[in-house]
Amino acid sequence: xxxxxxxxxxxxxxAPQPTVFAFLTDPEKxxxxxxxxxxxxxxxxxIYRVNIDNRHIARGTYQEVRPNDLIVFSFGWxxxxxxxxxxxxxxxxxxxxxxxxxxxxxxxxxxxxxAVEPHREGWTHYCARLCVAxxxxxxxxxxxxx
Amino acid sequence: MDAALKAMADPTRRAILSLxxxxxxxxxxxxxxxxxxxxxxxxxxxxxxxxxxxDVRPEGTRRLYRANASAIAVLRQxxxxxxxxxxxxLKAAVEAEVRSSRPDGIGGDDG
Numbered sequence: 001x002x003x004x005x006x007x008x009x010x011x012x013x014x015a016p017q018p019t020v021f022a023f024l025t026d027p028e029k030x031x032x033x034x035x036x037x038x039x040x041x042x043x044x045x046x047i048y049r050v051n052i053d054n055r056h057i058a059r060g061t062y063q064e065v066r067p068n069d070l071i072v073f074s075f076g077w078x079x080x081x082x083x084x085x086x087x088x089x090x091x092x093x094x095x096x097x098x099x100x101x102x103x104x105x106x107x108x109x110x111x112x113x114x115a116v117e118p119h120r121e122g123w124t125h126y127c128a129r130l131c132v133a134x135x136x137x138x139x140x141x142x143x144x145x146x
Numbered sequence: 147m148d149a150a151l152k153a154m155a156d157p158t159r160r161a162i163l164s165l166x167x168x169x170x171x172x173x174x175x176x177x178x179x180x181x182x183x184x185x186x187x188x189x190x191x192x193x194x195x196x197x198x199x200x201d202v203r204p205e206g207t208r209r210l211y212r213a214n215a216s217a218i219a220v221l222r223q224x225x226x227x228x229x230x231x232x233x234x235x236l237k238a239a240v241e242a243e244v245r246s247s248r249p250d251g252i253g254g255d256d257g
Contacts, residue, residue: 007222007225007226007229009226009229009230009233011233011234011236011237012237013236013237013240013241014241014244015240015241015243015244019240019243019244020236020240023236023239023240023243024236029239029243032239032243033232033235033236033238033239033240034232034235034236056151076155076156077151077152077154077155078155089154089157089160104233104236104237106229106233108225108229110160111160111222111225
């Protein structure tokens with residue numbers, strides 16, 4: 001386990017790599033699974049900006065793009081004060097051929113990793129909110145901020 | 147949550163959190179690890195405190211800062227759930243398109 005921690009997920013998709021890649025890099029296809037609007041410039045140095053739910057806007061820079069194969073980008077949330085600076089938090093999405101489909105591996109690293117279990121109530125609260133956001137819904141105002 | 151996400155978006159603040167995760171430090175100690183001004187560090191610490199990601203306690207004339215490990219863990223779990231949900235949705239969207247363009251299911255591009 002590295003010092004800053006990482007998240008890792010894997011999913012098998014019954015579709016060839018180019019089809020999956022298109023859903024990751026074509027703005028019109030991306031909004032079928034993530035965000036309300038997205039602006040993507042999927043090439044090294046290009047910027048992306050994905051409006052997740054009008055409250056959360058993900059933004060970062062592509063660091064490496066290999067068609068049908070690999071996408072690496074810095075990841076941050078756009079703040080009130082303007083664009084997020086290029087950060088250490090990084091997402092790597094790898095597409096591996098796994099006939100008849102594709103294995104998708106996502107690694108998010110550069111995150112601080114506390115060695116403490118989260119408070120269950122807080123976790124449930126926040127998970128419920130972001131799961132709704134990820135599904136394209138509006139979780140509404142966060143009662144914990146009031 | 148939004149305040150915490152925004153607080154975490156800044157790389158200097160993430161580095162500060164890592165620094166004060168293991169043990170408490172004063173603002174001066176923290177500043178000595180960075181190339182930015184002391185007021186800038188104070189501002190970052192204020193943001194972290196307001197977002198609930200760090201705590202501060204007085205000890206004599208000093209103020210000691212420490213990362214709130216459980217708040218960071220919550221944020222981490224939240225991101226984890228975000229990616230898991232997103233990948234499930236990606237799978238559903240891609241497979242729906244494949245099904246609609248190829249009613250016989252996956253049989254190869256030349257089939």
